Each structure stands twice: as C-alpha cells, then as structure tokens.
Amino acid sequence: MYRYDEYDQQIVDERVIQYRDQVRRRLAGELTEDEFLPLRLQNGLYMQVHGYMLRIAVPYGLISSKQMRMFAHIARKYDRGYGHFTTRQNIQFNWLRLEDTPAILADLASVEMHAIQTSGNCIRNITSDEYAGVAQDEVVDPRPYAEILRQWSTFHPEFAFLPRKFKIAISGGKEDRAAITAHDIGLSVTKNAQGEIGFRVLVGGGLGRTPIIGSEICDFVPWQHIVTYVESILRIYNQYGRRDNKYKARIKILVKALGIDEFRRQVEEDWAASKDGPGTLTAEELDRVAGFFTDPDYESLTDHNSDLNEFKADNRSFSNWMQRNVKPHRIPGYAIVVLSLKKLGVAPGDATAEQMDKIADLAERYSFGELRITHKQNLVLADVKQADLINLWKEASASALATPNIGLLTDMISCPGAEFCTLANARSIPLAELIAERFDNLDFQHDIGDIELNISGCMNACGQNHIGNIGITGVEKKNHDEWYQVSIGGAKGNNSSIGKIIGPSFTFNQVPEAIDRLLQVYLRERVEAERFIDTVRRIGHEPFKEHVYATSFGTDQEEAADKKSVVPAQYSVPFYSPRF
Numbered sequence: 283m284y285r286y287d288e289y290d291q292q293i294v295d296e297r298v299i300q301y302r303d304q305v306r307r308r309l310a311g312e313l314t315e316d317e318f319l320p321l322r323l324q325n326g327l328y329m330q331v332h333g334y335m336l337r338i339a340v341p342y343g344l345i346s347s348k349q350m351r352m353f354a355h356i357a358r359k360y361d362r363g364y365g366h367f368t369t370r371q372n373i374q375f376n377w378l379r380l381e382d383t384p385a386i387l388a389d390l391a392s393v394e395m396h397a398i399q400t401s402g403n404c405i406r407n408i409t410s411d412e413y414a415g416v417a418q419d420e421v422v423d424p425r426p427y428a429e430i431l432r433q434w435s436t437f438h439p440e441f442a443f444l445p446r447k448f449k450i451a452i453s454g455g456k457e458d459r460a461a462i463t464a465h466d467i468g469l470s471v472t473k474n475a476q477g478e479i480g481f482r483v484l485v486g487g488g489l490g491r492t493p494i495i496g497s498e499i500c501d502f503v504p505w506q507h508i509v510t511y512v513e514s515i516l517r518i519y520n521q522y523g524r525r526d527n528k529y530k531a532r533i534k535i536l537v538k539a540l541g542i543d544e545f546r547r548q549v550e551e552d553w554a555a556s557k558d559g560p561g562t563l564t565a566e567e568l569d570r571v572a573g574f575f576t577d578p579d580y581e582s583l584t585d586h587n588s589d590l591n592e593f594k595a596d597n598r599s600f601s602n603w604m605q606r607n608v609k610p611h612r613i614p615g616y617a618i619v620v621l622s623l624k625k626l627g628v629a630p631g632d633a634t635a636e637q638m639d640k641i642a643d644l645a646e647r648y649s650f651g652e653l654r655i656t657h658k659q660n661l662v663l664a665d666v667k668q669a670d671l672i673n674l675w676k677e678a679s680a681s682a683l684a685t686p687n688i689g690l691l692t693d694m695i696s697c698p699g700a701e702f703c704t705l706a707n708a709r710s711i712p713l714a715e716l717i718a719e720r721f722d723n724l725d726f727q728h729d730i731g732d733i734e735l736n737i738s739g740c741m742n743a744c745g746q747n748h749i750g751n752i753g754i755t756g757v758e759k760k761n762h763d764e765w766y767q768v769s770i771g772g773a774k775g776n777n778s779s780i781g782k783i784i785g786p787s788f789t790f791n792q793v794p795e796a797i798d799r800l801l802q803v804y805l806r807e808r809v810e811a812e813r814f815i816d817t818v819r820r821i822g823h824e825p826f827k828e829h830v831y832a833t834s835f836g837t838d839q840e841e842a843a844d845k846k847s848v849v850p851a852q853y854s855v856p857f858y859s860p861r862f
C-alpha cells in the first residue's frame with residue numbers, strides 16, 4: 283500500500299495548521315460563515331442537518347488496519363460512536379462539532395489521511411476496483427495508476443476551481459467493478475494485442491439530475507500518456523464547461539452539447555501540444571509507485587476445499603456466506619472476503635466504533651493488515667487464507683459482519699437522505715430499513731439472486747438510483763410529503779444502463795409493496811437462473827408497470843403490509859440466525 287513520503291506528510295501537516303487557524307478565526311467571529319464556507323469545504327467539512335459532516339478521502343478505497351482504528355477513535359471521541367462508508371469509497375462522520383475538527387484532521391494526518399478535495403469543484407477522491415490486485419479476472423492492477431493520478435490531481439493548480447466537481451474511477455479487471463461508466467472520466471486499464479498496457483478512456487458519464495452513461499473518447503491511450511491525456515480532457519472542460527448554471531456545469535453536459543467527436547477533436551488538439559511533455563510517465567516513475575503495491579508475503583498453498591465442504595454441508599449459514607460473501611482470489615489457497623455492512627436495522631454502510639476496531643483486528647490477523655471499502659458500502663478483506671475462512675466467519679458473525687447477502691436484495695445502496703442531508707426531498711435510510719424488514723428472509727433473497735436496489739433521497743442521485751436494477755428516488759411534491767419514483771432496468775458494470783421510471787410515484791409506505799409487485803413479475807417471468815435485470819431487458823418494462831399499477835395500494839403501513847406478499851409461505855420462518 284502507498285506510504286506518504288516527506289512531501290505528502292508536509293502537505294497534510296501544513297494543511298492542518300492552516301485549518302486550525304481558520305477555525306479559530308471563525309469561532310472568534312473574525313470570519314463570517316460566508317467567508318469560512320470555502321475554507322471548510324476545501325477540507326471536506328459540510329454543514330448538514332445535525333451540524334457538521336466531515337468526508338474523509340480514502341484513496342481508491344484502500345486502508346490499513348491502523349487507519350481503520352483511527353476511524354474508530356474518531357467515531358468514539360468526536361461522533362456518536364459510528365461512521366458511514368460511502369459508495370465513493372470514503373467515510374463520513376455526521377455529528378461533529380466545529381471546534382473538534384482541527385483535532386480530527388490532525389489525528390488523520392498522523393495516519394496519512396486527510397479530507398482535502400472531498401468537496402468542492404475540484405478533482406475528487408479517485409475510486410477503483412475493490413478487488414484490485416487480487417481479482418481473478420484482472421488484466422492490469424489499477425492501483426499504481428490510481429496513485430499516480432491521486433498525486434497528480436492533489437492540489438493541481440490548474441484544476442482547483444473547475445466548473446463543477448469531477449470524479450474519476452479506474453478499473454483493471456475484465457468486469458468493471460468501479461462503475462466507470464457513471465463517472466466524469468472512467469478509465470479501464472487494459473492490454474492491446476501486442477501486450478502493451480494502456481487505457482480505454484470514457485468521458486461524460488454521471489448521475490444526478492441528468493444521468494448519462496460515459497462515451498468512449500479513446501480506445502487505447504498508452505500508459506505513458508495517461509496523465510497528459512486526462513489533463514487535456516480537464517483543460518477543455520475547465521475552459522468550456524458551463525459556469526453560468528450549476529445544473530449544467532458537469533462535463534457530461536459539455537460532452538453532450540459538443541458531441542463526443544467534436545469533444546475528442548478538441549481534446550486531441552490540446553493533447554498534441556503536451557503529449558510528450560514533462561507530464562509523460564516514465565518506466566522509472568511507474569516502477570517506483572508500483573513498488574508500493576507488490577504482493578504481500580503469500581504462502582505457497584493449494585486450494586483448501588475438503589474441510590470447507592464438510593463444514594458447509596453441516597452449516598447452511600456458512601454455506602450461504604461462502605456463496606455470497608467469499609470471492610475467488612488469483613493466488614491458490616487464498617480468498618477475498620466481503621464483510622457485509624447491511625444488517626437488518628442498521629443503515630447501509632454504517633459501522634460502529636467497536637465494529638471498526640474488530641474489523642482492523644480481523645484485517646491484521648487474517649489479511650496482512652489491509653482493507654478496502656466497496657462501492658456497495660461494504661468492506662473487503664482481500665487476502666484471506668482459505669484455511670482461515672471458518673474462523674473468520676465465526677468471528678465476523680459474532681460482530682454482525684457476516685450477513686450472507688452480498689449482491690442480494692438487502693445489500694442495498696442508500697444515500698443519507700432527509701435525516702442527514704439538507705438537499706433531500708425524502709428519507710432514504712428508514713426506507714431502506716422498511717424494505718429490508720419486508721424481505722428479511724435470506725432463503726427468499728437467495729432465491730431471487732443478484733439484484734441491485736439503490737435509494738436516493740433526491741435527484742442528486744448519491745445512492746446511484748439510476749444504475750440500480752431497481753432505483754428509488756425521493757421526489758419533490760407541492761405538499762412536501764415524501765414521495766418516491768421507482769425505476770427499473772438500471773445497471774452498472776460492463777453492460778451498464780440507466781433505469782426507466784415505471785410510472786406515478788409512491789408514498790413511503792407503498793414502496794415495499796411496489797417492490798414486492800416487481801418481484802412477483804420477475805418470479806413469474808424469469809427463465810431458469812435469469813437475473814432480475816436480464817428479465818427486465820428481455821421482456822421490457824410494460825409487464826412490470828402493468829402489474830405494479832393493476833390494483834390499488836394500501837394507504838398506510840398496516841394496510842400495505844396486509845397485501846399478499848411475494849415471499850412464498852415456505853420461507854415464512856427465516857432459517858438464518860445472525861448470532862453464531
């Protein structure tokens with residue numbers, strides 16, 4: 283994992299000193315809130331419903347156990363004992379006092395972390411594949427490139443005041459796990475027919491009020507030129523992006539207005555001037571950075587199936603966990619383990635300080651002291667010996683981290699919504715809980731299989747509702763009641779798509795019933811092991827729409843719950859006991 287050098291450390295240490303003085307001046311009344319606003323935003327500090335919210339950058343989602351322990355410390359000492367992991371592989375704390383924030387940033391700096399560029403119209407934290415370096419389908423490890431781009435983008439003087447925020451994601455696997463199509467720039471590291479490394483570059487993707495899947499601007503930029511190429515994209519955007527209207531200021535609007543061919547022409551014209559300039563990467567620099575991402579001391583092992591199979595045969599919870607939460611690793615005898623942060627009754631992505639300490643402990647004992655944050659708001663232990671899986675599962679279960687639901691209906695993405703966010707039209711987390719309660723049957727969820735349900739409290743789409751197989755969005759209505767639009771057919775990954783709204787919106791209590799009805803159509807229509815998204819793509823939206831609106835909805839929660847549920851009777855007794 284990357285370690286700060288003296289320059290990195292000096293930058294974050296000096297930033298803490300400057301920020302401490304800014305807070306002092308604000309508290310002493312020397313700065314007005316308006317004057318203080320840009321200063322705090324440059325340090326990731328937002329003002330939200332409960333006061334100050336701090337977003338901490340986790341570069342490409344990779345952290346050490348020591349850093350995780352620091353999150354636990356911050357949660358315990360300065361917050362209400364928990365933190366919230368986000369879809370952009372960051373963490374947020376929601377209940378902070380302004381006067382504590384300089385000490386928090388100093389604590390973070392002591393473990394090589396900061397909150398710089400997690401807010402504002404700049405290049406935000408660069409995200410990547412949560413299985414980078416260990417995935418079986420990996421073509422090229424994206425982490426060295428993600429780190430090079432992190433260094434390049436941090437305090438880049440030309441791009442500190444872009445027309446709007448700018449998000450870059452990098453993936454290096456055959457399957458895109460970093461949602462690169464939904465980013466301002468999406469990079470896929472790949473190899474050409476000659477085995478040379480380069481990047482497929484997408485541009486102009488994004489969600490929010492105008493959701494757009496990114497367009498390919500170049501199918502192969504040789505790795506030496508990736509920094510200058512990305513820089514040219516940003517330069518054209520910085521020059522021509524719409525600064526007059528913040529709703530039209532993202533790069534996607536510029537790319538759409540110019541058309542991808544004209545946008546490419548302008549980028550390549552700019553690039554011609556810088557292509558071989560000082561921004562060109564050298565093999566020496568790449569090797570230096572790649573040196574931080576070498577393999578840990580893997581033992582020479584063979585796959586360890588017999589004990590696991592025996593234990594699986596006797597234990598359905600373990601067997602389900604193996605099926606959903608354990609992923610194949612490129613090294614024989616090792617596995618990737620996803621710790622679920624989606625337990626019933628807990629907001630998606632939340633972890634308590636005790637859980638964070640436990641997770642750090644598990645990382646140290648089972649996975650070389652490293653962790654990753656996933657785009658689905660879960661955590662990953664990337665290098666677990668298969669021989670340790672049973673013990674790890676027992677320990678993770680005891681800390682409520684082993685719900686076997688990765689990729690299933692209750693592995694939902696949810697934004698913070700009205701309880702935390704001042705921009706919200708409606709609550710997200712309580713809705714996620716209501717839905718999780720209704721479908722709280724793991725046998726049923728395993729039967730439904732892979733499905734992505736994403737919830738956002740408003741059209742800004744932080745919960746990535748547009749690329750959820752089922753997307754739910756809080757919408758504005760004149761009477762200020764909470765209403766939600768439901769869309770289906772969205773997807774991320776290689777075959778990504780934007781979902782389509784199925785019809786008139788629903789009240790808070792009606793949403794679980796609407797999902798129930800969507801699932802009824804899926805169960806009726808699916809062919810063999812077809813996933814929900816494949817059924818939607820095959821039969822189209824109409825049958826879903828017809829069934830959902832065919833009969834009236836209950837008006838209150840009891841009435842809605844009384845309606846016949848899709849959960850078949852044989853599943854009425856959950857087999858799964860969360861306690862080991």
Ligand code: HEM
Nearest residue numbers: 368369370488489490491532697698702703742743744746
């Ligand atoms: C509570 C404080 C938050 C505020 C005020 C906020 C604000 C916004 C706004 C205004 C947008 C739309 C940007 C645009 O299209 O120009 C947006 C997009 C987005 N946010 Fe948030 N957000 C918050 C929290 C979060 C959290 C917790 C997550 C992750 C769980 C998140 C992830 C995203 C994502 C994925 C997008 C859409 C991607 C894109 O930028 O196109 N945000 N956010």
Ligand code: SF4
Nearest residue numbers: 697703706739740744
């Ligand atoms: S989607 Fe809307 S409600 Fe949810 S966090 Fe983003 S801005 Fe807030």
